[in-house]
Amino acid sequence: MEKELKYPVGRTLKKMLDYVTAADKKIYLFFVIFTVTGGIYPFLAVLLPKYLLNEITKAGGEVSGILGIVLIFLALMILFGFTRTFIRSLAYPRITYLRLSYLGKTFDKLVSIDYKYMEDANFLEDNSRALDSTNSDDNGVEGVYTKLFDAGPIAFTALGLILFIGKLNIWILLGLLLNVTVGIWVKRSASKYNYKRKQNVAHAERRMKYYYNTTHDFGFGKDIRLYRFYDRINKNYDKEIKGYVKVQKSIKNREYFLGFVEVLSFFISNALTYAILVYKTVNGMSIADFSMYIMAVTTLTVMLGTLADQFSFILNEGQYVYDYFNFIDADMGDKEYKEKTENAKKLKKDETLEIVFDNVSFCYPGTDKYIFKNLNFTIHKGEKLAIVGINGAGKSTLVKLMTGLFAVTEGEIRINGIPISEFNKKELYAMFSAVFQEINVLAYTLKENVACSSIAIDEEKVVKALEKAGLKGKLKSLPKGTNQTMLKVIEEDGVEFSGGESQKLAIARALYKDARMVIMDEPTAALDALAEAEIYESFSDLVSGKTAVYISHRLASTKFCDRIAFFDGDGLKEYGSHEELMEAKGAYYNMFMVQGKYYNEEVAVSE
Numbered sequence: 001m002e003k004e005l006k007y008p009v010g011r012t013l014k015k016m017l018d019y020v021t022a023a024d025k026k027i028y029l030f031f032v033i034f035t036v037t038g039g040i041y042p043f044l045a046v047l048l049p050k051y052l053l054n055e056i057t058k059a060g061g062e063v064s065g066i067l068g069i070v071l072i073f074l075a076l077m078i079l080f081g082f083t084r085t086f087i088r089s090l091a092y093p094r095i096t097y098l099r100l101s102y103l104g105k106t107f108d109k110l111v112s113i114d115y116k117y118m119e120d121a122n123f124l125e126d127n128s129r130a131l132d133s134t135n136s137d138d139n140g141v142e143g144v145y146t147k148l149f150d151a152g153p154i155a156f157t158a159l160g161l162i163l164f165i166g167k168l169n170i171w172i173l174l175g176l177l178l179n180v181t182v183g184i185w186v187k188r189s190a191s192k193y194n195y196k197r198k199q200n201v202a203h204a205e206r207r208m209k210y211y212y213n214t215t216h217d218f219g220f221g222k223d224i225r226l227y228r229f230y231d232r233i234n235k236n237y238d239k240e241i242k243g244y245v246k247v248q249k250s251i252k253n254r255e256y257f258l259g260f261v262e263v264l265s266f267f268i269s270n271a272l273t274y275a276i277l278v279y280k281t282v283n284g285m286s287i288a289d290f291s292m293y294i295m296a297v298t299t300l301t302v303m304l305g306t307l308a309d310q311f312s313f314i315l316n317e318g319q320y321v322y323d324y325f326n327f328i329d330a331d332m333g334d335k336e337y338k339e340k341t342e343n344a345k346k347l348k349k350d351e352t353l354e355i356v357f358d359n360v361s362f363c364y365p366g367t368d369k370y371i372f373k374n375l376n377f378t379i380h381k382g383e384k385l386a387i388v389g390i391n392g393a394g395k396s397t398l399v400k401l402m403t404g405l406f407a408v409t410e411g412e413i414r415i416n417g418i419p420i421s422e423f424n425k426k427e428l429y430a431m432f433s434a435v436f437q438e439i440n441v442l443a444y445t446l447k448e449n450v451a452c453s454s455i456a457i458d459e460e461k462v463v464k465a466l467e468k469a470g471l472k473g474k475l476k477s478l479p480k481g482t483n484q485t486m487l488k489v490i491e492e493d494g495v496e497f498s499g500g501e502s503q504k505l506a507i508a509r510a511l512y513k514d515a516r517m518v519i520m521d522e523p524t525a526a527l528d529a530l531a532e533a534e535i536y537e538s539f540s541d542l543v544s545g546k547t548a549v550y551i552s553h554r555l556a557s558t559k560f561c562d563r564i565a566f567f568d569g570d571g572l573k574e575y576g577s578h579e580e581l582m583e584a585k586g587a588y589y590n591m592f593m594v595q596g597k598y599y600n601e602e603v604a605v606s607e
């Protein structure tokens with residue numbers, strides 16, 4: 001898809017400058033000093049040849065006079081040159097710091113936007129330009145700031161030289177300006193074209209990155225080898241590379257054509273300048289002045305060329321910064337997450353939860369397949385509900401809905417009588433201790449992984465949670481105890497937990513959080529039979545009187561729950577206690593019997 005992308009340059013630059021005003025005004029002071037010193041500096045190079053030639057050619061010119069001129073110019077060059085460099089060395093780190101604070105806002109945004117974006121494959125692609133704008137020190141935000149900063153002295157010098165040359169001959173100036181205008185147009189056209197194709201590039205890059213990550217992630221190593229996935233990966237990777245190269249080729253072709261136009265205008269401008277200056281010298285202008293004007297024109301050409309580059313760079317990269325601001329300013333649920341909504345409802349302290357699904361229908365954003373249609377049921381206060389059913393019936397989706405990670409499409413979910421949309425998201429998330437099928441261990445210390453925080457960690461509570469989750473022995477074996485760093489990505493002596501141990505860690509995390517309600521989504525999938533039995537036995541203790549939901553394919557888990565909700569592909573099929581559902585001899589009964597038969601047969605075989 002190619003669409004013309006326009007953006008308000010002035011508004012974007014103003015926003016960037018407002019940011020500087022709010023974050024670091026000193027940068028303006030540096031800019032002024034840098035502009036004046038850096039702006040005067042090139043004039044010294046323009047004037048030096050004239051003064052030297054005058055001194056050399058004047059009657060009775062002496063070596064001491066020539067030396068004097070050279071020394072004065074040298075002293076001035078050192079003074080201005082040094083100040084210019086020194087000031088830049090002070091300003092640049094501050095600009096980098098600004099960029100990092102932009103980046104910090106991106107992190108902040110990504111962790112607080114609605115969860116639905118995290119499951120949206122197009123989200124990262126759509127926002128890749130915004131996210132890219134803070135990643136590098138020479139593009140995006142930092143690129144624009146440094147180019148704006150560097151443009152000050154160049155514009156200063158260029159303005160002085162324009163007046164100077166304009167006074168001598170307006171045609172030289174017009175020739176130069178034609179050259180620069182064509183230069184700007186060329187660069188602008190090239191970068192506009194680049195930007196238009198950027199969407200195709202981002203698409204190809206995201207896919208290539210996926211294949212790269214898949215082959216570089218050891219976790220995929222076994223499947224790739226045993227199932228010959230590499231054929232498929234190689235084929236797809238080749239396809240993406242071809243697509244990528246095609247886009248890059250069309251960009252380069254456009255650049256070659258534009259480069260030709262640029263060379264032509266450069267030739268016309270130079271021919272005009274030399275013709276006029278030679279004509280004037282033949283008609284009486286001094287050689288010293290000739291050399292000065294040549295120097296002035298050359299310097300101005302370079303300056304205007306650089307300015308044109310910087311101008312088009314700023315225009316081009318400003319597009320990414322504009323995308324960044326749009327991304328940061330868009331409300332993706334994060335505003336509500338951070339600001340305490342004035343009318344947000346609150347529950348009383350220690351209130352256990354009752355969750356009502358009232359005529360709930362749901363399909364994932366961007367799809368039209370209903371996972372639930374008019375779903376009605378209640379999870380009562382203090383009840384332990386087992387949710388069972390076939391694969392893909394929507395059990396995990398149910399959890400995403402009741403925890404507010406996704407909003408229902410129709411109907412309403414109420415917690416203790418209050419629609420969940422009326423709670424502040426942060427407080428809603430705080431209501432649940434959840435253990436999911438897959439756990440993400442972070443490369444922090446064990447205690448930080450349990451407490452999900454690095455401040456005010458209750459050590460004793462961490463140890464208790466780990467012990468209750470069945471990690472007492474593991475904890476003892478760790479040289480640094482709860483201060484042991486997890487994973488080997490950051491620390492060489494980091495510890496890697498097995499799948500089952502990681503799952504226990506997730507349970508410890510939930511125990512430490514001690515929220516109002518416990519949700520376990522296949523928490524024992526990676527546990528061995530003994531560890532699973534331990535979790536079953538201590539389940540009541542783990543949830544300690546709270547409302548709890550236990551999702552599992554292992555129907556043994558339903559025995560220690562008060563009620564069972566059985567889901568099939570069409571929603572809630574059966575609901576009741578284990579005894580009631582067994583008596584009803586429906587789908588649950590059948591599944592239980594099949595599983596029981598299998599287990600019995602397995603036991604018989606092993607006997």
Ligand SMILES: Nc1ncnc2c1ncn2[C@@H]1O[C@H](COP(=O)(O)OP(=O)(O)OP(=O)(O)O)[C@@H](O)[C@H]1O
Binds near residue numbers: 390391396398
């Ligand atoms: N982010 C998503 N976007 C679109 N569809 C999704 C998304 N996540 C899940 N689905 C679909 O929703 C349906 C229900 O998925 P869900 O994970 O809730 O099932 P489940 O009952 O927990 O399955 P299992 O027992 O296999 O874990 C599936 O058809 C799945 O493909």
